[in-house]
Amino acid sequence: MMKIPPKSSIAELKAYDPCLFKGRYKLDANENPYGMPAALIKKILAKAASLDLNRYPQPGAPELRKTLGKKLKVNSDNIVVGNGSDELLLYLMMAYLEAGDGVIAPVPSFEMYGLIGKALGGKFIPVPLDKDFDLDDADIIELSCKNKTKFIFITYPNNPTGNCFSRERIINILDNTSALIVIDEAYFEFSGKTFLPLLKKYPNLIITRTFSKAFSMAGLRLGYMAASEEICNNVNKVRLPYNINSLSMFIAMEAMKNERQMKNSLDIIKKEREKMFKVIKSEYTAVKSDANFIFLKLNNAKKAKFAFEKSGISIRMFSKGPAAGWARITVGKPAENTAVLKILKRGV
Structure with missing residues (x-):
């Protein structure tokens, strides 16, 4: 054969x-x-017995999105939930990336940005951090204009360096590029710093977060993104219909009630x-x-x-x-x- x-x-x-x-x-x-917390696990186990695990989960996780919307102070239509935030990175690029489109990310940073981008036919453009491990915003803006760039990924705080990049430099990028800018806030709960309030000002801004780190739910694989309704609608076109299982949704809801x-x-x-x-x-x-x-x-x-x-x-x-x-x-x-x-x- x-x-x-x-x-x-x-x-x-x-x-x-x-x-x-x-x-x-x-x-x-x-x-x-x-x-x-042990008390929360006990509570979750007691309630989990009532879940209808013989039924498919609610498509699109509407109750979880509603709860997240209240927490983030955004409409539930501005949220998509994923099987880990990296699934959402995949869906975003499936929805928007054309062959040859540029995908920019600082290096060192999370490797999946480049891996997914290249797998889908994009051109990965790594931009080294400066000597202080901060963003080179001028270089990112210049490369974005030259390379038919569709995505700019920024981890905030950055992984693996751990620092939050200059807020002014990120805003400069937002003001001077037309690419979709994904700010990965996986470690938000440790830093307390976010770009979430700027979603309405910048329609090309996307925020991703996860339950894996602060919420101790890495084994359940659950993340979410907040963006314009238009971006969320396009991501939902490629999202698998039952991508979040019932148990993960239930535990996330209980965890947020007991934050x-x-x-x-x-x-x-x-x-x-x-x-x-x-x-x-x-x-x-x-x-x-x-x-x-x-x-x-x-x-x-x-x-x-x-x-x-x-x-x-x-x-x-x-x-x-x-x-x-x-x-x-x-x-x-x-x-x-x-x-x-x-x-x-x-x-x-």
């Missing part, structure tokens, strides 16, 4: 490969180490983050973080890899591109953070 190759844009790609966790402490994926309980873990994580950064910055080059992780330059990546693996601690190390020689470490529980600092104090 003749071998059938994939389309050329797929053949050239390498799959995104999250590492399989093997060890004692998992500090490589920016998850909330505390999980959902005050969730906030306790965020306060602990932010305090631990500041304590860790104070120690790390005295011995390493590190970036002040607005998220739930710390980005630092290692002295010896090979030595660091061996030390962390031997101790059963999984962190995200970068070996290629502008982040080569750097590491991203999730802020964990106090005992986990102490173990990390113990290794770092060896000067790895």
Whole structure:
């Protein structure tokens, strides 16, 4: 039988490969180490028995969108819910990206922007951050005008560097480009900084968020986007009809009703983050973080890899591109953070 190759844009790609966790402490994926409060889990389990799991879930998650609309102070028609916010990135590009269209994102940043863009036939245009790990807004605006750019992706706070880019530079991009600008606010709850109030002013602005980080729901895969009704309508044309399962929708609704309980873990994580950064910055080059992780330059990546693996601690190390020689470490529980600092104090 003749071998059938994939389309050329797929053949050239390498799959995104999250590492399989093997060890004692998992500090490589920016998850909330505390999980959902025990009392909330008990409440959820008690109510979950009443769900009609033999029936398909409500298409489009109308009740969840209504609840999110109240929380965000936008109309539910301005919200689309996805199986993780990265599914929404896929739907956005499926709805709008033509072959050869430019997809701009700063580097280092979330790799899926470029991977999805290239898979759908777009032209990925990486723009290096400046020496202070901030956006080069002038370069982004110039490249956007020259390359038939359809999308500009900005993570805020940025992953993996952890900092929030200059608000003025992002607004400059919004004012001077006609591309769709997606601001990925996956770590919003840790920074408290958002561009959501600007949705009405900029019809090309899209905000994405997730329940995976602050809400401790990474295993449920649930995210959402807020945008103009027109953009949401176009995304819904390519969205699978039952993309969100009933259990995920139910748990998200309950979590938002009990958001005050969730906030306790965020306060602990932010305090631990500041304590860790104070120690790390005295011995390493590190970036002040607005998220739930710390980005630092290692002295010896090979030595660091061996030390962390031997101790059963999984962190995200970068070996290629502008982040080569750097590491991203999730802020964990106090005992986990102490173990990390113990290794770092060896000067790895």
